[in-house]
Amino acid sequence: MNNFILIFFFLFLGLLLQKVKGFPSNTYKVLNKIVIYLCLPAITLYHIPKIKWSNELLFPIGAGWITFILAFVFFHFLGKKLKWSNKLIGCLILTAGLSNSSFLGYPIIEALFGKKGLETAVLVDQPGTFVMVSTLGVFVAAFYSKGSPDTLSIIRKILLFPPFIMFVLACLMNVYDYDLDLNIQSILLKTGSFVTPLALLSVGLQLSFDRKSQHWKFLRLGLFFKLILVPFVLLVIYVFIFNQHSEAIKITIMETAMAPMITGAILASTYGLKPKLSSMMIGFGIPVSFLTLAIWYFIVSLI
Numbered sequence: 001m002n003n004f005i006l007i008f009f010f011l012f013l014g015l016l017l018q019k020v021k022g023f024p025s026n027t028y029k030v031l032n033k034i035v036i037y038l039c040l041p042a043i044t045l046y047h048i049p050k051i052k053w054s055n056e057l058l059f060p061i062g063a064g065w066i067t068f069i070l071a072f073v074f075f076h077f078l079g080k081k082l083k084w085s086n087k088l089i090g091c092l093i094l095t096a097g098l099s100n101s102s103f104l105g106y107p108i109i110e111a112l113f114g115k116k117g118l119e120t121a122v123l124v125d126q127p128g129t130f131v132m133v134s135t136l137g138v139f140v141a142a143f144y145s146k147g148s149p150d151t152l153s154i155i156r157k158i159l160l161f162p163p164f165i166m167f168v169l170a171c172l173m174n175v176y177d178y179d180l181d182l183n184i185q186s187i188l189l190k191t192g193s194f195v196t197p198l199a200l201l202s203v204g205l206q207l208s209f210d211r212k213s214q215h216w217k218f219l220r221l222g223l224f225f226k227l228i229l230v231p232f233v234l235l236v237i238y239v240f241i242f243n244q245h246s247e248a249i250k251i252t253i254m255e256t257a258m259a260p261m262i263t264g265a266i267l268a269s270t271y272g273l274k275p276k277l278s279s280m281m282i283g284f285g286i287p288v289s290f291l292t293l294a295i296w297y298f299i300v301s302l303i
Contacts, residue, residue, distance in 0.1 A: 007104075007286060010197050014204015031202040032270045035195055040263065041166035043192035044134070047126045048170030049179045057127075059238060060120050060252045064099065064128025066237070067230050067256055068136060071097025074225060090144025091274035092218065095281035096226040098133055098261035101125040104286065105258050109251055112297060120248045124255040133263050134163040141271040199262040206269065206279040215277040222260075222281050227292040231257035239303050250300040257296045259289035 017023050071093045079089035099105065102125045109121040138161045142154040158164055173179065180188070234256045238244045260281045268278040 006197060007200060010200035011204040011207070011283060011286075014201045015207060017201075018205060028202040028205040028269070031198045031205075032266050035199050035202070035263070035266055036270065037162050039192055039195040039198065040134070040163040042188040043195065044126075044130065044163055044166040045170050045180070046185055046188040046192060047122065048167065049173040051123070051127060051174060053174075056248075057123050059242075059244060060123040060248060060255075061128045063124050063234055063252045063256050064101070064130075064132050066234065067099060067129075068093075068097040068132045070230060070233060071225065072136075072140070086144040086146075087273045088218065088277070090140055090271070091268045091277050091281075092222050092225075093140050093144070094133075094137060094264040094268040094273065095260040095278050095285075096222040096230075098137065098264035099124075099129055099226075099230075099256055099258045100261045100286070100289075101129045101255045101258055104289070105255050108258070108293065109254060112254070113247065113251055117247070117251050120251040121255060124252055129261060130163075130263075131167060133261065133267060134161060134167050137264060137267055138164065141267050141273060145271040145273055196262065199266050200282075202266060202269070203262065203279045203282045206275050207283040213276070215274070215280055218277060219280050219284060222277075223285055223288060226260055226281075226285065227257060227289055231296055235299070235303075245303055250303065253300050254293065254296060257289070257293055259285040 014028075017027075075089050075092040075096065078084075079092070101121065105121050105125060106118060109117045135158060138158045139154055142157045146153070179185070231253050234253050238249050238252065262282055265278040265282045269275040
């Protein structure tokens with residue numbers, strides 16, 4: 001419940017600060033940099049070394065990858081056919097292709113499936129969704145913000161992206177079964193805890209409710225893809241094709257049905273990929289997802 005209160009508190013705080021005269025209009029850019037270059041690396045370095053690997057983990061881990069690849073194929077080819085701008089395509093891929101599998105996902109999964117369900121939720125989030133935003137997410141952001149492909153520049157940005165650097169380091173720590181001192185872990189955990197309030201505040205500072213905005217139709221399409229189409233595809237693949245009916249599969253489908261990932265929206269905004277639309281995907285996606293998640297929970301309870 002505390003997480004839900006924080007979500008709306010910081011969103012509304014950002015909206016209120018927009019109305020304060022003299023408040024710096026580019027504050028969200030500073031917040032974005034703090035989230036990407038400080039908080040996200042801390043989260044990676046804390047969680048990844050603790051994951052225990054096995055072949056059974058492929059289904060929850062693969063969900064984040066399937067979601068993002070689906071978004072890339074869907075929005076890239078649809079966008080090219082309808083002659084959308086590269087920035088619009090990139091924005092929709094980053095926001096509709098990544099799930100809020102941690103801040104929203106963890107408390108919802110715990111409430112519905114108990115603490116045991118968090119083990120699956122972490123797998124969907126860390127080696128799945130979070131790795132996607134740190135690697136292919138950066139690639140998409142850099143590629144669609146340029147207008148023309150610059151392979152070396154994009155590769156350089158991925159390799160120098162702090163969360164990716166920390167991910168590689170954390171993977172090496174996992175392979176060699178090494179973890180940091182408990183005091184350092186405590187610092188990392190506290191640093192990572194600032195991701196949500198800072199990111200939501202940034203979203204609130206950019207969120208607008210202009211009825212005449214050209215983004216409404218893209219918002220509807222993006223949320224339909226993220227909240228309805230993606231979990232449906234995962235349901236078909238995992239349950240009807242691979243014949244998987246375990247509780248872990250149910251949790252995985254619920255995780256893919258979460259609202260768009262805040263970090264994906266922050267990344268899109270940082271690279272200038274339709275910041276207003278990316279904020280709308282979060283600002284409207286979170287409350288709408290509460291309704292669609294209830295429907296998906298009813299569906300997965302039947303399998």
